Amino acid sequence: MSFAGILGRDFVGALGFPTPQSSSVPPGFLPTDSQSPFLHDMHGIHQGELVNIGVLGATGTVGQRFIALLESHPYFVVHALGASARSAGKAYSKAVNWKQTTPIPASVRDLPVHACEPEHFRECVVVFSGLDADVAGDIEAAFRAADLAVFSNAKSYRRDPHVPLIVPLVNTSHLSIIPQQRSLHTPPLRKGFIVTNANCSTTGVVIPLAALERAFGPVESCLITTMQAVSGAGYPGVPSLDIFDNIVPYIPGEEEKMEWETLKILGGIGESDAGAQAFDMHAGTPLRISASCTRVPVIEGHTETVSVRFARRPPPSPQQVREALLAYTPEAQTLGCPSAPRHAIYVHEEDDRPQPRLDRNYQQGAGVSVGRVRQCRVLDVKFVVLVNNVNIGAATSSIINAEVAIAKGVITL
Numbered sequence: 001m002s003f004a005g006i007l008g009r010d011f012v013g014a015l016g017f018p019t020p021q022s023s024s025v026p027p028g029f030l031p032t033d034s035q036s037p038f039l040h041d042m043h044g045i046h047q048g049e050l051v052n053i054g055v056l057g058a059t060g061t062v063g064q065r066f067i068a069l070l071e072s073h074p075y076f077v078v079h080a081l082g083a084s085a086r087s088a089g090k091a092y093s094k095a096v097n098w099k100q101t102t103p104i105p106a107s108v109r110d111l112p113v114h115a116c117e118p119e120h121f122r123e124c125v126v127v128f129s130g131l132d133a134d135v136a137g138d139i140e141a142a143f144r145a146a147d148l149a150v151f152s153n154a155k156s157y158r159r160d161p162h163v164p165l166i167v168p169l170v171n172t173s174h175l176s177i178i179p180q181q182r183s184l185h186t187p188p189l190r191k192g193f194i195v196t197n198a199n200c201s202t203t204g205v206v207i208p209l210a211a212l213e214r215a216f217g218p219v220e221s222c223l224i225t226t227m228q229a230v231s232g233a234g235y236p237g238v239p240s241l242d243i244f245d246n247i248v249p250y251i252p253g254e255e256e257k258m259e260w261e262t263l264k265i266l267g268g269i270g271e272s273d274a275g276a277q278a279f280d281m282h283a284g285t286p287l288r289i290s291a292s293c294t295r296v297p298v299i300e301g302h303t304e305t306v307s308v309r310f311a312r313r314p315p316p317s318p319q320q321v322r323e324a325l326l327a328y329t330p331e332a333q334t335l336g337c338p339s340a341p342r343h344a345i346y347v348h349e350e351d352d353r354p355q356p357r358l359d360r361n362y363q364q365g366a367g368v369s370v371g372r373v374r375q376c377r378v379l380d381v382k383f384v385v386l387v388n389n390v391n392i393g394a395a396t397s398s399i400i401n402a403e404v405a406i407a408k409g410v411i412t413l
């Protein structure tokens, strides 16, 4: 663990940004390093410096979570809001059907909601998008063309060969493709780009898979079954008469997304003969994935059962897997990003955890919880993972991605 990690928390704590629950922290895992001379620059931000951000789709499930999470952010300040023509022209508190457990932040209540046009966001450095995927494509392209840094939750650009699909606890190295993305525009963009997050169920599974690949080398096969919360479908989402007392064994497009997104995220970036960068889709050791996705009567938190086979023989034991998950430290954490969880993966020893109601707020929904790590009689090892679909599955991922982009100088202020 570098000293940036602990300084990040001290810096954040000093600014009043909520720190993760210490009761969830595995014993013996906290670094003990002390002060560093680099405190002011380690996030790519000078202490006291603020960054204006905009939220597109600000009235939706993900948009509301952005606003709730950013209320006490140490340097991001919500400056401009956008939504559909139904909401544009109204004060935020009048446009939104607020469903968060904390009140609408006072600084946002009276902000006007604009149409999603770049001219209203000119003073923003970063734009977070929680737009409906039906409209996100054109709107996000217009914002990028206006030289804005866009962090999107929508699926529209995830397959684009020049757009990184980043789960911030896994593949922040993929930000290296941004200069190529900018260069493809005429004239080349100086600041604009699009970074997308993954599907929320993909996010939940790639975090433990990345930890396992780091410790034990490539995973060869993976079988996943999801039990996805209704909030994944936005608001009002699945009708109550369809989901009470029920399980729906189909979520359109979800299984396909999980199966290919995982390959882009866990793959590397290679260089073609012509010198262009390209995602290798886990080509070195092909990873076969089969996902089955279901909708269950849970409000927030997707639960997934995962079975894996490793390329390496003999495979690691369940105990070695537990230790590797617990030890996993993503780059976002070592960079000291304020919204990164202190511990990416909590490993439960209890047989009846994780559970969505009990575990979805682990590390403010920024980490994932794993349990029931055990031998698999068909593949090698199996476990259960719980991911907060609205936090690290959506809004928190975009926020950490933007923090990493600033820390690495991809966004200059």
Ligand SMILES: NC(=O)C1=CN([C@@H]2O[C@H](COP(=O)(O)OP(=O)(O)OC[C@H]3O[C@@H](n4cnc5c(N)ncnc54)[C@H](OP(=O)(O)O)[C@@H]3O)[C@@H](O)[C@H]2O)C=CC1
Pocket (backbone or CB within 6 Å): 056, 057, 058, 059, 060, 061, 062, 063, 082, 083, 084, 085, 086, 087, 088, 116, 129, 130, 131, 132, 133, 135, 136, 153, 154, 155, 198, 199, 200, 231, 232, 233, 234, 235, 389, 390, 393, 394
């Ligand atoms: N919910 C989740 O757990 C996850 C969601 N996502 C993705 O995030 C995105 C947002 O999802 P979610 O918040 O659930 O969706 P919601 O349906 O709750 O919100 C959609 C937002 O898009 C806005 N919008 C709709 N049409 C237009 C338009 N024509 N022009 C401008 N804005 C428009 C809405 O504004 P208005 O209120 O004015 O209609 C609203 O703010 C989607 O792409 C989704 O696939 C990704 C991962 C997880």
Ligand SMILES: N[C@@H](CC(=O)OP(=O)(O)O)C(=O)O
Pocket (backbone or CB within 6 Å): 133, 153, 154, 155, 198, 199, 200, 228, 229, 231, 232, 233, 251, 254, 257, 389
């Ligand atoms: N489809 C997911 C949420 C979502 O919107 O996914 P995506 O961003 O991949 O369309 C769910 O229902 O839980």
